[in-house]
Amino acid sequence: MQIAGATASVNTMASQVLIKARNLTKRYNHFTAVDHINFEVYKGECVGFLGPNGAGKTTTVRMIYCFSPVTEGELTVAGMNVSTNSREIKRMVGVAPQEDNLDPDFTVLKNLQVYARYFDIPKAEATKRAITLLEFFQLEEKQASAINELSTGMKRRLILARALINQPQILIVDEPTTGLDPQGRHIVWDEIRSLLKQGVTVILTTHYMDEAAALCDRVLIIDNGKIIETGVPQELVKKHVGEDVLEVSYDEDVLKTLKEELPEAHIEIFGDQIRVFMSQPHGVFEHIITKFSGVNMSIRNANLEDVFLKLTGRKLRE
Amino acid sequence: MTTSSTSGLPKLTYHVWTVWRRNFDVFMKTWHVNFLPSLIEPILYLLAFGFGLGTFVTEIEGISYIQWIAPGLVAITVMYGSFFECTYGSFVRMYYQRTFDAIIATPINVEEVIAGELLWGATRATFNSAIVLAVVAAFGLISSPLFLVMLPVAFFGGLLFAALGMCFTALAPNIDFFNYPTFLLITPMFLISNTFIPLATFPSQLQTIALAVLPLTHVADLSRILVVGKVETLGGLSPEWVLILAVFWIAIVTTVLFILAIYLMKRKLIK
Numbered sequence: 025m026q027i028a029g030a031t032a033s034v035n036t037m038a039s040q041v042l043i044k045a046r047n048l049t050k051r052y053n054h055f056t057a058v059d060h061i062n063f064e065v066y067k068g069e070c071v072g073f074l075g076p077n078g079a080g081k082t083t084t085v086r087m088i089y090c091f092s093p094v095t096e097g098e099l100t101v102a103g104m105n106v107s108t109n110s111r112e113i114k115r116m117v118g119v120a121p122q123e124d125n126l127d128p129d130f131t132v133l134k135n136l137q138v139y140a141r142y143f144d145i146p147k148a149e150a151t152k153r154a155i156t157l158l159e160f161f162q163l164e165e166k167q168a169s170a171i172n173e174l175s176t177g178m179k180r181r182l183i184l185a186r187a188l189i190n191q192p193q194i195l196i197v198d199e200p201t202t203g204l205d206p207q208g209r210h211i212v213w214d215e216i217r218s219l220l221k222q223g224v225t226v227i228l229t230t231h232y233m234d235e236a237a238a239l240c241d242r243v244l245i246i247d248n249g250k251i252i253e254t255g256v257p258q259e260l261v262k263k264h265v266g267e268d269v270l271e272v273s274y275d276e277d278v279l280k281t282l283k284e285e286l287p288e289a290h291i292e293i294f295g296d297q298i299r300v301f302m303s304q305p306h307g308v309f310e311h312i313i314t315k316f317s318g319v320n321m322s323i324r325n326a327n328l329e330d331v332f333l334k335l336t337g338r339k340l341r342e
Numbered sequence: 343m344t345t346s347s348t349s350g351l352p353k354l355t356y357h358v359w360t361v362w363r364r365n366f367d368v369f370m371k372t373w374h375v376n377f378l379p380s381l382i383e384p385i386l387y388l389l390a391f392g393f394g395l396g397t398f399v400t401e402i403e404g405i406s407y408i409q410w411i412a413p414g415l416v417a418i419t420v421m422y423g424s425f426f427e428c429t430y431g432s433f434v435r436m437y438y439q440r441t442f443d444a445i446i447a448t449p450i451n452v453e454e455v456i457a458g459e460l461l462w463g464a465t466r467a468t469f470n471s472a473i474v475l476a477v478v479a480a481f482g483l484i485s486s487p488l489f490l491v492m493l494p495v496a497f498f499g500g501l502l503f504a505a506l507g508m509c510f511t512a513l514a515p516n517i518d519f520f521n522y523p524t525f526l527l528i529t530p531m532f533l534i535s536n537t538f539i540p541l542a543t544f545p546s547q548l549q550t551i552a553l554a555v556l557p558l559t560h561v562a563d564l565s566r567i568l569v570v571g572k573v574e575t576l577g578g579l580s581p582e583w584v585l586i587l588a589v590f591w592i593a594i595v596t597t598v599l600f601i602l603a604i605y606l607m608k609r610k611l612i613k
C-alpha cells in the first residue's frame with residue numbers, strides 16, 4: 025500500500041546523503057552517552073543501529089528527530105540543522121519510540137486522528153489514513169478499543185501506524201519488534217520493506233540480529249557511545265567471523281586441546297558452549313570433528329550475532 | 343528543546359491550540375462527570391455556609407452573608423479548576439502517560455505544549471466558574487449587571503493559577519509533592535483570601551500580606567465587585583485602589599508566571 029510521501033526510485037537516490045553526523049556528542053550532565061560519532065544515512069536505505077543496552081542508540085535517534093538537543097558536533101537532516109530547523113525536520117520524520125506513549129485518554133482510532141492533528145492534517149484525510157493504517161497493521165477490529173485493552177504487540181503496531189500518519193520520508197523506529205510474536209514481527213518487517221520500496225529512508229535500532237540482517241542495507245554497531253564498526257551485514261560477517269562457526273559443548277580438556285590444535289582460531293565461551301571462529305575454517309573444522317568423535321560438536325553458518333558478540337564482548341550491560 | 347536557545351521569550355504559534363484541543367476532547371468525552379463537582383459543590387457551600395452559618399452572621403458590609411460568600415465561591419472555583427488541572431492533571435500527562443513526549447516528536451515544540459496546557463487550565467477555570475455563576479444566579483445572589491465580565495477575569499485568573507501550578511509540576515519529583523503547595527498555599531488562600539471571611543476583619547499586616555502575595559485575594563475582590571457590586575477598604579487602600587491593584591497584580595504576575603512555567607518545564611523536559 026502507498027503510505028509514504030516519498031516516491032522516487034531507490035536507484036537514483038542511492039548516493040544522496042540525507043542525514044549527516046559529524047563529531048555528534050551527547051552528554052547528560054557529565055555522562056557522555058554519545059561520544060563524537062560520525063555517520064551518514066543515504067536516501068532510501070535502511071540503516072540499523074545495533075548495540076548493547078545503554079550503548080546510546082536511543083540517544084542518537086532522539087537527536088535525529090529533534091527530541092534531544094545536540095551537546096556538541098553537527099547533525100543535519102535533509103541539509104537542515106537539527107537545532108535550528110526542528111519543525112521542518114519533524115514534519116518529514118515519523119517516529120516510533122522505544123517506550124509506549126500512546127494516548128490512554130483516547131481510543132485506537134482517535135489516537136491516530138489526534139496525532140494527525142499535531143501535523144495539521146485535515147480531519148477527513150486523517151481518518152482516511154488512519155483506517156488504511158489500522159487495516160494494514162491488522163488493528164481495524166480494535167479501532168474503538170481503549171489503549172489499555174490492547175496487548176503489548178498491538179500497542180507496538182499502533183505506535184508504528186501512528187509514526188506513518190504524516191507520510192514521512194524518514195521513518196525512525198526504536199526497537200520496532202520488541203515484545204512482538206513471530207506473526208507481528210513479520211507484519212512489521214513487511215511494512216518496513218514496503219516503505220523502503222516506496223523510497224522511504226528507515227533508521228531502526230534493534231537487539232535482534234536476524235532483524236538487522238533481514239532489513240538493513242547497512243548497520244552501525246555502537247558501544248559505549250562510540251561507533252565501533254559499520255558495514256553491510258553479510259560483509260561484516262565475512263570480515264569478522266568468516267563463514268562457519270564450530271560449536272562445542274563446554275569441557276575443560278576439549279577447550280585446552282582446541283587451543284593447542286588451532287592456535288590461530290578465535291575461541292570464545294558462551295555459557296556452556298565453546299565457539300570457534302576461523303578465517304579459513306574449510307576442512308579444519310571437519311578434521312576436528314573426526315578427531316573428537318566422542319564430543320558433541322557441530323558446524324553452522326556464521327551470522328551477524330557472532331559479529332555483534334565478538335565486537336561488543338559477552339559482558340551483560342547495565 | 344529544539345527551537346533555538348534556552349533563553350528568551352517562548353516561541354508560540356497556533357500549534358498551541360492543537361494541544362488545547364487534545365485536552366478539550368478528553369474533557370468532552372466525560373463532560374457530565376467534569377461538570378458535576380462544579381455544580382454540586384457551590385450548592386453545598388451556599389447551603390452550609392450561607393443558610394447555616396448565615397443565621398449567626400447576618401450581614402457583612404450591608405449584604406447578607408450568603409451573598410457575600412457567593413463571589414468568593416466563584417473565585418475559589420477559578421483557583422481550584424486551573425491549579426489542579428496543571429498540577430495533578432499535567433503531571434499525569436507528562437510523567438505517567440508520556441503525552442508530552444509524544445507531542446514533542448511532532449512539529450509542535452515543548453513551549454507550545456506547555457502553553458496549550460496553561461490555556462487549557464485557564465479554560466477549565468472559566469467553564470467551572472461559569473457553572474458556579476449559574477448556581478449563584480439561581481440562588482438569586484447576583485446583583486451587578488457586570489457579572490458576565492467575571493468570565494474573562496476567570497480566564498486570566500485561571501491562567502495565573504495554571505502557571506503557578508505548572509511551576510510546581512516542573513519542580514515536583516513525584517506526584518505526592520503536590521501536597522505541599524496544596525496545604526501550604528492553596529488551603530490558606532481558600533480560607534483567608536477574602537472568600538469566606540472578610541479580609542477587613544483580619545489585622546492590617548495580614549491584609550497587606552494577602553494583597554501583596556496571595557493571588558486569590560485579587561480574584562475574589564474582582565469577583566465581588568462584578569457579582570455583587572461591593573468591595574471594601576483593604577490594607578489601607580480605598581476600594582478603587584484595591585480594584586486597580588487587583589487588575590495590575592493579576593496581569594503582571596500572570597505574565598511572569600506564564601514565562602517562568604514554560605522556562606521551568608522546558609528545563610525539565612528537554613534532556
Ligand SMILES: Nc1ncnc2c1ncn2[C@@H]1O[C@H](COP(=O)(O)OP(=O)(O)OP(=O)(O)O)[C@@H](O)[C@H]1O
Nearest residue numbers: 052057075076077078079080081082083084122613
Ligand atoms: N535522560 C537521561 N539522563 C541521564 N542519562 C541518560 C538519559 N537517557 C539516557 N541516559 C544514559 O545514556 C546512556 C545511553 O542510553 P540510551 O537510552 O541511548 O541507550 P540504548 O542504546 O538505547 O539502550 P537500550 O538498548 O537499553 O534501549 C545510558 O547509559 C543511559 O543511562
Ligand SMILES: [Mg+2]
Nearest residue numbers: 081082122198
Ligand atoms: Mg534504547
